[in-house]
Structure formats: structure tokens, C-alpha cells
Amino acid sequence: MSSRYLPVENPTKSFWLTAEDEFSTYRSSSKLPREADTIVIGSGYAGTTFTYYLLKENKINPSSILMLEARNVCSGATARNxxxxxxxLYYSHKKFSAKYGAKGAAEIINFEHAHLEAMKELIETEEIDCDFVLTRACDVHLHPKSVNAAVSNYKSMIKNPYVTCKKDVQIKFGEQAEIISKVEGSPVCLTYTAGHLWPYKLIVSILKKNIEKGMQLQTNTPVLSTTKLTDGRYLVKTNRGEIICNNLDIATNAYTASVEPKFEGKIVPIKGICSHITSSDPNKKTPHLTNTYGIRYAGADGDYLINRPDGSVIVGGAKRHIFPFKQLFYDVVDDSTLIPNTKEYFDNYMNDRFYTWKGFPEVADYVWSGILGYSDDSLPYVGEVIGDKNKFILAGFHGHGMPRVLLCAKALAQLVSGKKKWLEIPSAFKITEDRMENTKNGILISLGTPSNDVAKL
Structure with a gap:
């Protein structure tokens, strides 16, 4: 086990964490139990939805499930994305087709698209107040290479007979692209169904429901090591004591190597930056944009943003300022600091990019860092650990967890509970001996380096 992969203290404060209250340090009991049937490590999106679906199967005693969280409730990537x-739905199609075939690429696309309906159903069924909005995403491509890649991948995806959601994607060029996107000089844009929400409120609401059913939760209890005993059970050592369990479920994403050394170098912590932008004049409402956005410049350089129902904007990215500092963002778990120039990157961000915001007073009142779990082949690792019966991994979502975690968690819960005999997820997501032994770490290659020839907005 490697303690250097444990979360750090005093992380930066994200906008989402303004919703924190006394529940953030919740503990079901003052002392740790000595035994539990199931231990889940991680209280974020993956761990919480996994236990939610596990409890829905009604085949396990809720009080026999113990969730351990290294810091406060949901204080990691979920509360920082x-x-x-x-x-x-299109941009990675050719890459996935080349590696997994047309069916394999379609599996991934269809699976991600299915998250829109699944998330809407979950939120409405459980009556969760988390500012969920169903809308359209607008991808804007501003560099010739990005434009060519977008068009080429779109055409390739449209020809794939196994993609069931292709009619949801629309491509526009020239003046229409500029008007739809509100970005001057945009040569092409693609739109399709997407959503946005307050992730911390979503997860805390589900966690509270799990606890009402009897699940145990212990915050600020980092796991220091896990050991397989001779009888097949697992000894979990924490800073507050040891616990023995029958089933161990690791939902620690970027921090996976801290509890499962087999994934060191396979799931690597990558530091990212995000911000909250709003009106600097409380008497003026922002020029709200309907779409969410993905903005691609040169190389791997790009930003993403959502327009919240209160008029404010969440923007993440600033990659052109992150990539020059490999030692500060690659294989790094420190989310207590920012990276040089990233805070300044968000100054006047909306004015510089969207013509409807020009002249409007804006301020980035929150800028924070978060640790993403990048995998060596860009896809999550989900399933039972090779050689370790009843030890499961749900991690490595490569900065793209929102449209992948929920149904992975549901499928894994159904497998663990015995409801299903196989994982109903894309084959490329499953843990296999081939992925564990033969996949070469291509994270730095996939990150690339933004070109100096960046399209000017």
C-alpha cells in the first residue's frame, strides 16, 4: 500500500461544497465495528450509488454494510467536478472502433447516453433536490485539427449500425454554428442531449437515504491497507482501528493505489481545475446560455461548462496552463493548491468567448482543484479484482465519470448481490487479465500537449 496516494488535508473549497453542513463529518458510531459483511471505501458518486443499488436488492442486511471515507462526506472529485x-456520442468513435470494433464502440456510446434517462429516473423517483436540468450540449471546435476530428468522428459514428442514439446528434457549420453556439468564429458545432446538476447535493441525498435504511458510515477514516486473510476475508486497517469483512468494494477513483497496489500506474491521479463564474453586480442578471458546452482548441486543450439555473456558470479546464507543469498535475493527489496561472485563466472568461456576455460584469468567485482518476487506457476498471475473490473495483473514470458511474455502479451491485451473473456494462470497462497485464500506460500521450497554435476566440 502507498500512503502517498491518500487524500490530503485542507483541500480547496469548491462552489458545490458551500452546501456542506454538520452531516459532512457523520459517523454512525463513535467506535468502528470489529466486523462487517461489506466494506465500501469511498463516499463519492461511485461508492454511494453502488450502495444505493445494493440496498435496493433487499438481499443484504443494511447494517452489515460499512462505508469508509478518508475525509468529509463526498469531498473528493464528485464535489469538485x-x-x-x-x-x-461521437468524438472518440474512431479510436474506440479501431480498438474494440463497431459493436464495442457502440456499447460505450449507447451506455453513456443511457445515463441521461437513468439519472432523471433516479432523481425523480427519490425526489432529490439537486438542480437537475435536462438540456442540450453544444460542442464548439475552434482549431482546424479539432474541427477535422469532430467531423470525421461524427461521420464515422453515423455509419455505425449499432449506435442507437445517433439521431440525437446534430451538426451545424458556419453562421448557423456561430448563432447556435454564441461563439464568434466557430466553424462547426455539434449538439445533443445532456444534463447538469449539483453533484454534492445529489450524493448527500442518496447517502442519507442509505443511512436511513441502516447502512453505516464513518467519515475521516482513511484506509491505510487491506490484507487478504487465509480464510478469504479481508482485514481493513484504518487510522482508527482494524475491521474484518467478507466483501471489499473499492470506489476510490484517483486514490485507488492507496488501497490496491495492483492499480498503481493503471489508475493515476491527475490534478484538474474548475471555477464558478457569476455576475459581479448583484443587481444584474447574467445573460444565461441554454446549452452546456465543450470547447476544444488545439491538441488536448479544451474547457467544459454548464449554465446553472441560478444564472451562474461552472467552467473547468485551463489545460494550457496545467500541462506545462507535469510535476504539479501528473501523479498528484494534492487538491489543497491551484496550479500557476489557472486562477487568472477564468478572469473575464465568458466575455472573451460568448458574444452575448460581452460587456457584462463577471467574476470568478470560486476557483478550486480536484483529483481525477485517469486510467491507462482511458476507460474505467469495473469488476472483481483478478485473483482476489469478493474484492471489487469501481474506479478510473478518466475525468468522464458523470455519464459512466451510475450504471456501472448499478451493474456491479447486481453482480455482488447475486441478482445477475455477469456485469451488464461495456466489455471494454471490465477488469480482465489482458487489461491488467498488457495495457501500457498511455495517459501522458492521451493528455498530449496543447499546441502553441491556439485558436483565438
């Missing part, structure tokens, strides 16, 4: 439920 862009709140953007945005599937990738």
Missing part, C-alpha cells in the same frame, strides 16, 4: 452529465 463540473456537474456536467455529458455523454461522448
Amino acid at each position: 463540473g456537474g456536467h452529465l455529458k455523454p461522448d
